[in-house]
Amino acid sequence: MAFETITVETRGHVGLITLDRPEALNALNKQLVGELATAIQRFEDDPAVGAMVLTGSEKAFAAGADIKEMAEKTYPTAMIEDFIAHDWEAVGKARKPVIAAVSGYALGGGCEIAMSCDIILASETARFGLPEITLGVIPGAGGTQRLVRAVGKAKAMEMILSGRFMNAEEAERAGLVSRIIPAGELVDEAVKVGEKIADMSLPAVMLAKSCVDRAFETTLAEGMTFERAVFYSLFATEDQKEGMAAFVEKRQARFRDR
Ligand code: CAA
Numbered sequence: 001m002a003f004e005t006i007t008v009e010t011r012g013h014v015g016l017i018t019l020d021r022p023e024a025l026n027a028l029n030k031q032l033v034g035e036l037a038t039a040i041q042r043f044e045d046d047p048a049v050g051a052m053v054l055t056g057s058e059k060a061f062a063a064g065a066d067i068k069e070m071a072e073k074t075y076p077t078a079m080i081e082d083f084i085a086h087d088w089e090a091v092g093k094a095r096k097p098v099i100a101a102v103s104g105y106a107l108g109g110g111c112e113i114a115m116s117c118d119i120i121l122a123s124e125t126a127r128f129g130l131p132e133i134t135l136g137v138i139p140g141a142g143g144t145q146r147l148v149r150a151v152g153k154a155k156a157m158e159m160i161l162s163g164r165f166m167n168a169e170e171a172e173r174a175g176l177v178s179r180i181i182p183a184g185e186l187v188d189e190a191v192k193v194g195e196k197i198a199d200m201s202l203p204a205v206m207l208a209k210s211c212v213d214r215a216f217e218t219t220l221a222e223g224m225t226f227e228r229a230v231f232y233s234l235f236a237t238e239d240q241k242e243g244m245a246a247f248v249e250k251r252q253a254r255f256r257d258r
Contacts, residue, residue, distance in 0.1 A: 026061065027064060027067070049198070050257075051098070052098045060103075061102040062114075092116035100117035100190075102114050103126055108131060120178055
């Protein structure tokens with residue numbers, strides 16, 4: 001399937017997806033979200049890919065769900081269609097790590113998709129916000145849940161109730177963003193982080209990701225029990241033998257994802 005609203009390429013072992021609907025600041029319409037889900041699945045299925053980067057343009061990562069497409073929906077059509085489910089969940093459900101490289105606007109659904117990535121790297125131009133309240137609705141793709149977990153209640157509540165945007169500096173300070181990178185270097189740096197991750201043992205990476213995600217879903221005691229079981233399970237991999245032998249032999253480990 002040829003894509004019309006995104007571009008997709010592979011750089012080394014990193015799958016790079018670029019949202020590409022410039023006329024609408026990458027607003028997330030049904031077609032774009034469908035193409036994004038397909039691209040994510042292809043990289044999930046590709047054994048040569050160890051991590052993904054999701055980015056937009058310099059002006060907008062994505063300015064939210066497509067308001068023009070949503071404007072005429074009614075309660076029954078929205079509810080029955082369940083339009084903020086399925087493809088919208090593809091990024092959050094990916095088992096391989098996804099890094100968001102955010103420049104410009106990441107608003108509404110755009111902010112929510114960024115927050116469903118595992119790491120957010122931002123350029124100094126990034127603006128994060130959940131302005132759905134200004135449209136008479138609320139965030140519908142995880143914003144009220146993920147923003148609170150990322151930045152705490154006071155900041156999340158202010159942003160969600162008033163529609164205030166956060167700039168890159170504030171987002172980094174608040175813990176939403178991992179690092180700020182100059183705009184011109186952002187995607188290259190995100191790919192570099194992706195390459196670094198892709199060099200690791202894929203089973204260890206996937207399980208580490210799933211342990212961190214578990215921290216948002218469970219108690220500390222249950223999370224620790226889960227982590228310990230996963231830790232022991234990795235001793236069943238060849239990569240554990242290779243990683244520890246390489247350390248002892250003072251050489252670079254060559255992981256084979258098994
Ligand atoms: N949906 C549809 N079209 C959008 C859009 C969106 N979310 N955001 C921008 N566009 C379109 C504009 O309509 C405009 O198209 P036309 O040229 O055909 O008029 C084009 O993109 C350029 O946008 P602007 O002229 O508005 O650009 P600007 O630089 O003046 O402003 C902006 C930029 C502040 C991001 C402004 O476009 C804006 O406020 N966009 C909407 C942001 C928003 O409310 N997002 C939340 C959507 S709801 C949601 O996401 C629900 C959910 O939880 C899943």
